[in-house]
Amino acid sequence: xxxLYALMDTLLPFEVFRxxxxxxxxxxxxxxxxxLGLLGTxxxxxxxxxxxDALGHSAITGIGLGILLGLRSDLMAMLIFGVVxxxxxxxxxxxxxxxxxxxxxxxxxxxxxxxxxxxARGGKFARYSSLLIGDILAVTPEDLLSLAIALPLxxxxxxxxxNQLLLTSVSPSLARSRGIHTRLVEGxxxxxxxxxxxxxxxWVGVLLINALLILPAAAGRNLARNSRQHAVFSVLIxxxxxxxGLILAYHQDTSAGASIVLVAAACYALSLLLRRWRK
Amino acid sequence: MPLHRCAxxxxxxxxxxxxxxxxxxxxxVSMHIHCGQLTVLIxxxxxxxxxxxxxxxxxIPHGGAIRHVDSAGxxxxxxxxxxxxxxxxxxxxxxxxxxxxxxxxxxxxxxWTGIRKSVRARVAEALADVNAAGLGDTPLGRCSGxxxxxxxxALALHPAPDLLVLDEPVSGVDRNGLKMFLDTVTxxxxxxxxxxxxxxxxxxxxxxxxxxxxxxxxxxxxxxQPEAVxxxxxxxxxxxxxxxxxxPPRPDVLLPEMLLTDTPPAHGGAAHVHTAxxxxxxxPDVLLPExxxxxxxxxxxxxxxxxxxxRPAAGLSRIARITSSPRSKASAAPAADPGAEKExxx
Numbered sequence: 001x002x003x004l005y006a007l008m009d010t011l012l013p014f015e016v017f018r019x020x021x022x023x024x025x026x027x028x029x030x031x032x033x034x035x036l037g038l039l040g041t042x043x044x045x046x047x048x049x050x051x052x053d054a055l056g057h058s059a060i061t062g063i064g065l066g067i068l069l070g071l072r073s074d075l076m077a078m079l080i081f082g083v084v085x086x087x088x089x090x091x092x093x094x095x096x097x098x099x100x101x102x103x104x105x106x107x108x109x110x111x112x113x114x115x116x117x118x119x120a121r122g123g124k125f126a127r128y129s130s131l132l133i134g135d136i137l138a139v140t141p142e143d144l145l146s147l148a149i150a151l152p153l154x155x156x157x158x159x160x161x162x163n164q165l166l167l168t169s170v171s172p173s174l175a176r177s178r179g180i181h182t183r184l185v186e187g188x189x190x191x192x193x194x195x196x197x198x199x200x201x202x203w204v205g206v207l208l209i210n211a212l213l214i215l216p217a218a219a220g221r222n223l224a225r226n227s228r229q230h231a232v233f234s235v236l237i238x239x240x241x242x243x244x245g246l247i248l249a250y251h252q253d254t255s256a257g258a259s260i261v262l263v264a265a266a267c268y269a270l271s272l273l274l275r276r277w278r279k
Numbered sequence: 280m281p282l283h284r285c286a287x288x289x290x291x292x293x294x295x296x297x298x299x300x301x302x303x304x305x306x307x308v309s310m311h312i313h314c315g316q317l318t319v320l321i322x323x324x325x326x327x328x329x330x331x332x333x334x335x336x337x338x339i340p341h342g343g344a345i346r347h348v349d350s351a352g353x354x355x356x357x358x359x360x361x362x363x364x365x366x367x368x369x370x371x372x373x374x375x376x377x378x379x380x381x382x383x384x385x386x387x388x389x390x391w392t393g394i395r396k397s398v399r400a401r402v403a404e405a406l407a408d409v410n411a412a413g414l415g416d417t418p419l420g421r422c423s424g425x426x427x428x429x430x431x432x433a434l435a436l437h438p439a440p441d442l443l444v445l446d447e448p449v450s451g452v453d454r455n456g457l458k459m460f461l462d463t464v465t466x467x468x469x470x471x472x473x474x475x476x477x478x479x480x481x482x483x484x485x486x487x488x489x490x491x492x493x494x495x496x497x498x499x500x501x502x503x504q505p506e507a508v509x510x511x512x513x514x515x516x517x518x519x520x521x522x523x524x525x526x527p528p529r530p531d532v533l534l535p536e537m538l539l540t541d542t543p544p545a546h547g548g549a550a551h552v553h554t555a556x557x558x559x560x561x562x563p564d565v566l567l568p569e570x571x572x573x574x575x576x577x578x579x580x581x582x583x584x585x586x587x588x589x590r591p592a593a594g595l596s597r598i599a600r601i602t603s604s605p606r607s608k609a610s611a612a613p614a615a616d617p618g619a620e621k622e623x624x625x
Contacts, residue, residue: 173362
């Protein structure tokens with residue numbers, strides 16, 4: 001890690017990266033935002049923005065259940081519950097028993113209520129309030145290691161399922177006629193999104209995680225003409241928002257997560273203008 | 280229902296039934312979808328057309344059997360099905376070009392990482408095959424209804440299917456677009472000899488293009504050649520009295536009628552073609568499930584073969600059939616034997 005810090009000092013000789021917590025935050029941004037940018041492209045195209053929002057909310061319940069069950073790691077509790085929650089939403093959505101937004105809304109509000117019920121017992125919710133806004137400046141070298149493993153794994157899985165998921169998003173029945181197991185592919189995608197969201201939520205916060213997943217992809221979509229451009233623009237905008245947001249937060253002494261999301265929102269606004277101008 | 284056998288392979292649906300939530304959606308549907316033929320499913324909304332397609336595609340559980348068999352009824356290799364859905368459920372603003380879309384099915388490499396030259400070439404070839412060359416860089420959401428249908432057809436043809444299932448859109452494609460699509464389908468039928476099942480709502484085009492029509496309302500009410508089905512009592516009961524007369528007969532079957540008014544043919548196959556005028560007479564080649572047959576299966580088999588003879592030669596393109604001289608067509612029609620030609624094709 002020391003070697004990496006020394007390399008960063010050489011390559012990025014700026015005041016903002018003088019502190020190791022800023023170096024860690026910068027590395028976390030480099031590892032997290034590309035994955036969220038990539039997954040966001042399909043979340044946006046698949047009209048799943050609300051779904052990933054509900055997943056973010058489920059983190060509260062995950063931690064609450066983790067405490068009740070005596071799990072040591074909050075991350076593990078969030079991951080397990082997030083994956084189970086995502087699969088449940090997916091299964092009920094596929095059963096076609098109600099409209100997708102209704103199902104997601106039910107799950108979203110249920111998970112917030114259940115999480116609050118558990119975490120607010122005895123007036124102790126303040127202890128967990130950091131979960132709502134996140135703190136990317138608290139990233140440790142151990143966290144970076146887990147992110148460094150998650151990023152390539154996530155990208156490999158994403159690459160393996162992308163074409164099948166693309167065909168499924170265009171027409172499930174067409175995809176099935178071509179031998180694609182659409183339920184499995186959709187299930188694998190929601191699990192991947194759940195894992196990425198849970199990995200990022202401690203740094204970005206429940207309230208903002210969805211914006212980081214959706215905004216870069218939505219902005220990229222305004223600029224892109226094909227799938228490749230969509231992925232490239234989305235990843236670049238996610239990286240740009242992450243780095244600029246972090247630097248702005250340092251200089252303004254404010255929340256890094258909020259700054260990152262606001263930069264992404266500005267990128268989205270700009271992309272809308274560019275899109276109109278191009279038309 | 281008795282069914283005639285051709286000398287070729289076919290998809291054999293034997294008493295296919297679908298039940299869902301206590302409701303019977305399809306009951307004992309028996310039919311053959313022959314290779315080298317355009318079989319068209321017609322019926323009112325809710326008649327079970329889409330359910331039958333879903334059963335064929337293996338999307339829903341069904342009773343009875345669906346088999347891909349040769350002329351002797353022996354099972355053939357796994358049935359490869361190409362499918363053109365009625366509509367797509369995608370977001371039209373999605374940044375997805377036609378090439379992206381087809382490449383995602385033709386290659387395992389994720390299209391966001393780029394598309395290999397060889398895959399691009401395959402996509403271009405597939406599009407050219409369905410008269411859609413030049414659409415490669417068009418966003419899928421910007422394609423017109425007709426263009427989208429041809430793009431979906433290009434996809435359905437790779438890998439080459441034994442059975443091509445086409446669910447015609449109810450809206451979004453004008454008649455010219457549909458005609459162009461059906462011309463392409465007809466060309467494919469004649470050059471690639473695949474079995475084609477089309478669900479259509481445009482009875483006029485059905486009459487013009489179909490080789491075999493199946494009238495469905497939970498079960499098969501009538502099946503046979505278009506003229507026969509259109510003039511059957513079952514057709515009238517489903518679409519209303521006089522409905523048949525609102526649908527102009529296909530151009531090629533007008534020919535004998537025209538000849539009757541000028542110089543009636545002394546004999547030959549043309550006389551077997553059912554025209555609108557003949558529709559009031561009993562139709563021997565309409566296969567009515569409930570109609571008792573004094574001669575049993577043999578009578579139906581004979582009737583179906585008689586019907587085969589009346590059809591112009593397979594292998595001629597539909598455009599050629601419509602635009603060629605009526606007299607030359609009339610003299611060619613009786614001599615044509617599609618069964619023999621198909622045998623030769625094999």
